[in-house]
Amino acid sequence: MKRYDLAVIGAGPAGMATAADAAGFGLRVALLDEQPRAGGQIYRDVDRVSAERAAVLGAEYTEGKRLTAKLSHDGIDHISRAVVWAIEDGFHVSYTRAGKGAQLAADRVVLATGALERPMPVPGWTLPGVMTAGAGQILLKQSGVLARNAVLVGSGPLLYLIATQMVRAGTPPVALIETQTRADLKSALRHFGGAIRGWPYMAKGLRMLAEIIRARVPRYVGASDIAVEGQGRAEAITFVKGGKRHRIACDTVFLHHGVVPNTQAARALGVPHRWKTAQACFAPELDAWGETAVPGLFIAGDGGGIGGAKAAEIAGRLTALRLAEASGRLAKADRDRRAMSLQAAWRFQRAVRPFLDTAYPPYWAALTPVDETIICRCEEVTAGDIRRYAKLGCQGPNQAKAFGRAGMGPCQGRYCGLTVTALLSEAHGQTPDETGYFRIRPPLKPVTLGELAAMEDTAPETAE
Numbered sequence: 001m002k003r004y005d006l007a008v009i010g011a012g013p014a015g016m017a018t019a020a021d022a023a024g025f026g027l028r029v030a031l032l033d034e035q036p037r038a039g040g041q042i043y044r045d046v047d048r049v050s051a052e053r054a055a056v057l058g059a060e061y062t063e064g065k066r067l068t069a070k071l072s073h074d075g076i077d078h079i080s081r082a083v084v085w086a087i088e089d090g091f092h093v094s095y096t097r098a099g100k101g102a103q104l105a106a107d108r109v110v111l112a113t114g115a116l117e118r119p120m121p122v123p124g125w126t127l128p129g130v131m132t133a134g135a136g137q138i139l140l141k142q143s144g145v146l147a148r149n150a151v152l153v154g155s156g157p158l159l160y161l162i163a164t165q166m167v168r169a170g171t172p173p174v175a176l177i178e179t180q181t182r183a184d185l186k187s188a189l190r191h192f193g194g195a196i197r198g199w200p201y202m203a204k205g206l207r208m209l210a211e212i213i214r215a216r217v218p219r220y221v222g223a224s225d226i227a228v229e230g231q232g233r234a235e236a237i238t239f240v241k242g243g244k245r246h247r248i249a250c251d252t253v254f255l256h257h258g259v260v261p262n263t264q265a266a267r268a269l270g271v272p273h274r275w276k277t278a279q280a281c282f283a284p285e286l287d288a289w290g291e292t293a294v295p296g297l298f299i300a301g302d303g304g305g306i307g308g309a310k311a312a313e314i315a316g317r318l319t320a321l322r323l324a325e326a327s328g329r330l331a332k333a334d335r336d337r338r339a340m341s342l343q344a345a346w347r348f349q350r351a352v353r354p355f356l357d358t359a360y361p362p363y364w365a366a367l368t369p370v371d372e373t374i375i376c377r378c379e380e381v382t383a384g385d386i387r388r389y390a391k392l393g394c395q396g397p398n399q400a401k402a403f404g405r406a407g408m409g410p411c412q413g414r415y416c417g418l419t420v421t422a423l424l425s426e427a428h429g430q431t432p433d434e435t436g437y438f439r440i441r442p443p444l445k446p447v448t449l450g451e452l453a454a455m456e457d458t459a460p461e462t463a464e
Contacts, residue, residue, distance in 0.1 A: 004030045004077070005327060007093050007106035009084050009265065012040020013309045014301025015112030016067040017316030018323075023075030025324035030104055031071065032082040032095060038068045040114055041134065042309045044141045053144055056168045058161075060309075061141075067313065086442035087269060091296060096447055100454030108296040108326070110319055111266055114312070115259040115302035118281070119415045120154055120366045121373050121383070124228025125255060133162050133256035146171045150252035151237050153226060155180040155360045159256055160208040167215040175248050176212065177239055179257065179363040181222045188359035198352025201308075220246065224365065228253050257363045261303050264414060267440040269294055275432040278357040279306060280367060281418055282437060288343070289322035290315060298323070311349035318342050367422050375423070376416040378409020386420055390427035397421055397438045410446050413438040 004027075008019045011033035019031040031038075039046045043064025054062050071078050079097065086094040091106045117134040124130065133152060139145040146166060152159050152173045159176060166172050188195075195202055212219070225240040229247075238247045260281035263273060271292045273282040283305045290298045300319040301312035321339050324330035330338075369375060371384025381404050386394075389403040397413070397420045400406045406420055407413030413420070417438050425435040 001092070001103045001105055002030070002077075003105040003107075004028045005106065006030070006108050006110065006323060007032065007091065007104060008110045008112055009033075009087075009093070010040065010112035010114055010301075010303075011035070011038040011071075011078065011080075012042060012112060012114045012301060012312065013064070013067060014114070014303075014312040014316035014319075015040070015110070016071060017313040018110050018112060018300050018320050019076050019078075020067070020070035020073060021317050021320035022323050023073040025320065025327075025329040027075065027323065027327060027329065029076045030093075030106065031076055031078045032084055032093065033078070033080055034083050036080050038071055038078060038080070039064050041138070043067070044138060046141075049141070050144075053140075056165050057141065058165070064309075083445050083447075084265070085445045085447045087265060088442070094442070096451045099451060100456065101447065101451045102456045108298065108323060110290070110298045110300055110316075110323070111303055112300045112312075112316065113262040113265055113303045115306055116262045116414060117256065118258045118260050118362060119375075119419070120255040120257050120363060121369045121375050121419060122226045122228065122255070122363075122366055123370065123373055124230065124234070126374050126377060127228055127230050127234045128232070129230070129234030129251060130228055130253045130255065133158055133254040134259075136252075136254045137162050137165070140165060140169070147252035147254075149174055149250050150254055151175050151177060151248055151250045152254045152256070153177045153179075153223075153237060153239075154255055154257040154363060156256055156258050157205055157208075157356065157360065158259075160205060160212065162254065162256075163217060164208045164211045167211060167217070172215045172217050173254075174250050175218045175220065175237075177223045177226070177237065177248075178219065178221045179223055179226070180360050184361055185359050188355050191355040191358060194351040194353070195355040197348065198350075198355075201352045201356075226363070226365070257366060258360070259302065259306055260418065261305060262414070263303065263437075264412060264440050264444050266292070266297075266299055266303065267437065268442060268444060269297055271297065271299070273437070276305070278354065280362050280422075282421075282432070288318070290319040291322060307346075307350050307353060311346060314342050314346045314349060318346065367419070368426050369419070375419045376406040376409065378411055378416075379405040379407075381406040381416070383419070383423055386423040387427055390424055394424065395428065396424060396436045398436070400424070401438070407438045412440065412444065 007030045046064035082095045082097045084095045117132045223239040229236045272285045290300045300316040325335040369383040
């Protein structure tokens with residue numbers, strides 16, 4: 001088993017920045033990622049993108065090449081296609097790759113696992129032809145595939161980005177159905193100062209909206225009572241707007257109402273989490289350097305709180321400074337001096353978040369769905385099932401596993417966990433912090449007996 005100074009889990013903006021800067025300070029780094037190439041979700045396949053596809057995706061996407069280029073450092077072992085399924089005592093990292101298990105050890109670990117797209121459970125969301133907006137974008141980035149006759153539904157800036165990319169690709173969405181209301185925008189005005197400080201982000205949003213309007217994509221803002229119709233597949237989307245029910249025929253429905261931190265690995269390692277009301281999700285407790293209450297464990301990027309690609313990169317660089325100082329490669333005074341400009345840049349990138357979180361809240365009806373809606377797709381558990389378990393005495397998500405297997409499927413509760421917490425909180429009149437979340441244990445991802453049987457030699461070995 002090779003030993004490293006640092007293991008970084010995830011090769012998105014935060015992970016790449018952490019690994020590159022840490023290696024620059026002389027640390028021996030293992031960078032593990034599930035994808036065949038670095039970039040994460042935001043910069044997925046950026047090193048292979050064609051000029052034509054790059055024009056569709058935009059300049060901010062191709063900026064990812066600047067980060068991937070830094071991974072050629074001799075101090076970085078980039079282990080691609082690695083599915084990490086356990087991080088245990090002494091930071092022994094277990095993962096599978098190429099059909100067999102492997103392990104490495106590290107003095108410290110950085111979780112740069114990024115964000116998950118929040119599921120949007122509405123009636124009909126499990127029909128074929130319905131997927132998250134982020135999944136649709138992955139198809140475009142990785143394969144150049146765009147759905148035709150598609151409708152975008154939900155809230156948040158990502159919908160505008162994907163809509164403009166579809167317009168540029170010549171397959172504009174049939175409609176853009178948005179759930180945020182005028183009241184949300186009015187409430188967000190109290191954060192207008194932050195929006196002004198984050199003016200580049202706001203300017204980008206206005207440019208995207210202008211592009212969507214020029215393409216004459218119909219927009220319905222303040223939609224409610226959303227449902228997907230179809231026999232065997234998605235055939236139409238229905239919703240209420242202005243007191244009137246609308247029905248739009250389509251072949252594909254892209255759902256999106258925000259992203260949330262991917263907290264599975266952090267929870268498995270015992271990191272404390274707290275509920276963030278503005279984003280209606282849990283986030284880990286961190287200090288300014290991304291350090292957790294678990295000695296030697298750090299979290300960088302959106303896995304510690306949603307801020308976007310640039311904020312994630314800066315957070316990774318700040319974490320690398322703390323790691324360099326902790327390993328004796330950098331004096332504390334020098335660390336603080338180098339951090340000043342990064343901290344200012346991080347605050348600049350984060351300034352717009354309170355405005356966006358308030359103006360584009362998650363779709364309320366998908367946070368605590370109607371009884372008939374499936375909320376755990378792995379085990380086919382409905383919202384009504386969870387409410388029934390609560391009446392029978394189920395107090396929290398871990399008990400819900402015993403009552404009806406919610407959270408016990410292949411996703412390990414990644415996609416239903418927040419909904420289960422919300423439903424039980426509502427049923428018992430508790431806060432999400434009081435209700436809690438699933439207890440996460442290894443394996444974090446499915447692993448086969450064959451992969452374990454093919455485990456490589458685990459004898460200690462120092463990386464050279």
